[in-house]
Amino acid sequence: MPGSRRSHHPPSAERGDAVNGPKLTDMPHQGVKVFADYTAPLTLACEAVVVGSGPGGAVVAKELAEAGLDVILLEEGPPFGAADFRQDAGASLRRTLREHGMRAAMGQTYMPTMQAVALGGGSLINSAICARAPAFALEHWRERTGIGLTRAELDPHYEKVERFLGVEPTRPETLGRRNQLFKAGCDALGISSEPTPRNVRGCKGSGECFTGCRTGAKKSTDVNYVPAAIRAGARVYTSVRAERLIHDGRAIRGITGHVVEPFTGRESHAVRITAQTVVLAAGCMQTPVILQKSGLGGRWVGDELQFHPGLALMAIYDEPIDPWEGATQGYHSLHFLEEGVKLEVLWAPPAILATRLPGIGHLYQRNLLNFDRMAPFDVIAAAERSRGKVRAPLFGWEPRISFDLHKDDMAVLMRGLAILSDISWASGAVGVLPGIVGLPDVLCSKEQAEMLRRAEVRPRDAVIASNHAFGTTRMSRRPEDGVVDEYGRHHTVQGLYVADSGLFVGSPSVNPMLTIMALADRVAQCIAGNR
Amino acid sequence: MRQNERLIVAACADTLFPPGGPIPVSGTEAGLVTYIAAYLRKLSRGRRLLIRLLFLFIELSPLVFGPRRTLFTRLQHDDRVRVFEQMAGSAMYLRHMAVLSLRTLMTMGYFACPEVAAAIIRRPPKEVTP
Ligand SMILES: Cc1cc2nc3c(=O)[nH]c(=O)nc-3n(C[C@H](O)[C@H](O)[C@H](O)COP(=O)(O)OP(=O)(O)OC[C@H]3O[C@@H](n4cnc5c(N)ncnc54)[C@H](O)[C@@H]3O)c2cc1C
Ligand code: SF4
Numbered sequence: 001m002p003g004s005r006r007s008h009h010p011p012s013a014e015r016g017d018a019v020n021g022p023k024l025t026d027m028p029h030q031g032v033k034v035f036a037d038y039t040a041p042l043t044l045a046c047e048a049v050v051v052g053s054g055p056g057g058a059v060v061a062k063e064l065a066e067a068g069l070d071v072i073l074l075e076e077g078p079p080f081g082a083a084d085f086r087q088d089a090g091a092s093l094r095r096t097l098r099e100h101g102m103r104a105a106m107g108q109t110y111m112p113t114m115q116a117v118a119l120g121g122g123s124l125i126n127s128a129i130c131a132r133a134p135a136f137a138l139e140h141w142r143e144r145t146g147i148g149l150t151r152a153e154l155d156p157h158y159e160k161v162e163r164f165l166g167v168e169p170t171r172p173e174t175l176g177r178r179n180q181l182f183k184a185g186c187d188a189l190g191i192s193s194e195p196t197p198r199n200v201r202g203c204k205g206s207g208e209c210f211t212g213c214r215t216g217a218k219k220s221t222d223v224n225y226v227p228a229a230i231r232a233g234a235r236v237y238t239s240v241r242a243e244r245l246i247h248d249g250r251a252i253r254g255i256t257g258h259v260v261e262p263f264t265g266r267e268s269h270a271v272r273i274t275a276q277t278v279v280l281a282a283g284c285m286q287t288p289v290i291l292q293k294s295g296l297g298g299r300w301v302g303d304e305l306q307f308h309p310g311l312a313l314m315a316i317y318d319e320p321i322d323p324w325e326g327a328t329q330g331y332h333s334l335h336f337l338e339e340g341v342k343l344e345v346l347w348a349p350p351a352i353l354a355t356r357l358p359g360i361g362h363l364y365q366r367n368l369l370n371f372d373r374m375a376p377f378d379v380i381a382a383a384e385r386s387r388g389k390v391r392a393p394l395f396g397w398e399p400r401i402s403f404d405l406h407k408d409d410m411a412v413l414m415r416g417l418a419i420l421s422d423i424s425w426a427s428g429a430v431g432v433l434p435g436i437v438g439l440p441d442v443l444c445s446k447e448q449a450e451m452l453r454r455a456e457v458r459p460r461d462a463v464i465a466s467n468h469a470f471g472t473t474r475m476s477r478r479p480e481d482g483v484v485d486e487y488g489r490h491h492t493v494q495g496l497y498v499a500d501s502g503l504f505v506g507s508p509s510v511n512p513m514l515t516i517m518a519l520a521d522r523v524a525q526c527i528a529g530n531r
Numbered sequence: 532m533r534q535n536e537r538l539i540v541a542a543c544a545d546t547l548f549p550p551g552g553p554i555p556v557s558g559t560e561a562g563l564v565t566y567i568a569a570y571l572r573k574l575s576r577g578r579r580l581l582i583r584l585l586f587l588f589i590e591l592s593p594l595v596f597g598p599r600r601t602l603f604t605r606l607q608h609d610d611r612v613r614v615f616e617q618m619a620g621s622a623m624y625l626r627h628m629a630v631l632s633l634r635t636l637m638t639m640g641y642f643a644c645p646e647v648a649a650a651i652i653r654r655p656p657k658e659v660t661p
Contacts, residue, residue, distance in 0.1 A: 090570050090639040100578055110628055206659045215659045265575065325656050350652065351642035355635045360615045361608075362552040368651050369553055437620065437627065460624050463631070 054121020057281030058221035063524030065232035085212030120222030133508035146477035174205030176326015185427030315424035379416025473502035488523035566640035
């Protein structure tokens with residue numbers, strides 16, 4: 001077995017940063033190589049190297065290993081066990097996210113966007129919502145770049161991934177008041193809503209998904225797909241950053257990179273891996289950087305960056321609802337999906353959400369004391385008219401990201417915000433914090449809240465954030481229209497594949513993880529079939 | 532963190548979370564200066580520089596935008612509150628974002644203080660066990 005059985009404790013980059021790993025009774029990361037394991041340059045060979053262990057890469061690694069390929073999975077971040085998660089929002093952001101959680105897309109507005117750097121990628125810190133893209137969304141993809149992908153074709157992949165992850169609707173006993181109130185508001189207005197399907201087992205409704213699931217209920221890829229890949233013989237190397245592809249313009253030969261220290265990113269040993277197949281699943285922000293730095297930055301690489309921009313409000317109730325109780329994002333509404341609007345219950349570390357409460361000084365403190373009566377709800381928009389770009393930096397590896405939110409997409413977000421306000425009032429709210437510059441801090445009645453429908457709000461007037469990013473290496477039938485074909489095959493370099501959210505040709509209309517995994521499963525099937 | 536930066540952070544901390552308020556722990560009492568210093572130490576050089584620039588921006592802000600033409604740390608509490616309020620409502624995006632970023636940083640540190648967390652999260656969720 002090529003994978004090491006050594007302890008997976010990387011040395012502490014700084015005191016307090018040690019990744020302790022899970023208890024001995026629960027060793028999902030056994031066999032994973034970590035920073036402490038590297039004592040010399042790494043020179044390896046395999047049949048297929050997969051870059052990135054998030055929803056895309058982990059699926060490909062497992063499927064290829066199970067198909068009998070000799071697989072190496074590279075991950076830049078370290079593994080995190082239950083004991084490594086931090087409840088302090090600042091520490092958590094700094095440890096698990098790229099650019100210490102301060103990554104932002106710059107355009108006419110500054111839009112924070114988070115990507116994980118950890119074994120499991122985004123699945124480690126996401127809300128575990130697993131939703132299938134509706135047929136109409138995939139139809140738009142087909143129209144845009146001529147690919148032959150249909151929902152019927154993707155369904156078997158969705159089913160397979162859902163079964164492996166154990167996706168199930170959020171259980172009633174874990175909802176908590178925050179999720180229940182959203183449902184009550186939707187019911188009162190005749191808006192359809194449902195418990196979110198999630199990849200969890202035995203969820204305790206702790207609302208801590210964002211800082212890492214300490215109960216082990218969340219089935220992120222580091223605890224299922226990666227261990228399954230290892231069981232099938234894959235070698236997994238964390239704290240290794242893939243940097244440049246080895247190729248001659250026609251065929252791939254492998255990849256080079258460096259070992260990097262967890263949390264500081266300091267480079268140590270050089271890494272060189274030769275392989276006939278390279279699958280890039282570093283996420284739609286990092287994969288274009290690798291391609292561009294490898295001299296493969298063609299017409300579409302890094303272009304067509306799309307987001308699901310999100311906007312949130314706080315509903316205020318007249319009695320405590322303890323919003324920190326209940327599954328992180330346990331309820332959502334797909335009612336307005338065809339209009340490009342998805343409505344959700346929101347939760348994040350309390351300190352981050354509390355930033356939205358108005359006031360300075362004693363007024364801010366008073367509002368903080370009322371936090372137990374508030375529930376945050378959010379809208380995400382498909383934002384099909386808005387675009388951005390990812391570009392490799394001159395020095396270093398963090399991409400330059402730009403994004404402009406089209407005014408019509410901003411209007412869609414505002415429409416969603418107005419519906420969330422309706423849901424709040426219908427669920428018994430006594431006030432709403434819209435969080436928009438130029439509007440009152442608190443809207444005190446449903447009538448007053450009607451201003452959300454009339455207000456001309458610019459992106460700069462709102463706090464817009466997005467953690468759903470895609471489209472930077474899109475699929476297309478013809479090489480002139482995209483980077484890869486509908487099986488993730490690079491249009492010009494043989495043996496090179498992409499299997500992350502960069503594949504998307506447009507918005508999936510819902511949260512992207514499940515679609516990334518279904519597509520990755522399809523990519524893996526294609527690679528295994530081509531042997 | 533340099534001494535002048537500690538003074539700026541302390542001034543910001545007690546402007547956002549003053550003593551004698553409904554939460555009986557001020558920003559400095561909550562350990563915000565230590566929290567921010569530790570936070571900065573663990574950031575990459577580039578990110579640290581950005582946050583340092585943010586502190587400098589706040590310190591110099593009254594010289595340009597008032598309410599009195601002096602450094603932020605030299606203002607009385609009420610004037611400091613006015614500086615933040617004006618920034619929060621400012622049409623200048625940079626000023627608006629600066630105060631929002633500062634608020635996020637400070638609020639994360641404030642919540643990291645157990646007494647503050649206990650005052651806000653009065654009925655904490657049951658302790659989760661793996
Ligand atoms: C807070 C948050 C909540 C979310 N909630 C949901 C949700 O509930 N449902 C949902 O569907 N989606 C959700 N998302 C989005 C979802 O998590 C992402 O879309 C998804 O993780 C993207 O998968 P990916 O495989 O494309 O990339 P990633 O998950 O980003 O994985 C890429 C991996 O590659 C590694 N990597 C990058 N560069 C290199 C390199 N050069 N060398 C080696 N490794 C590298 C990264 O460290 C990372 O681990 C959320 C995202 C966030 C941030
Ligand atoms: S809500 Fe809590 S217990 Fe449930 S999956 Fe998220 S972090 Fe784990």
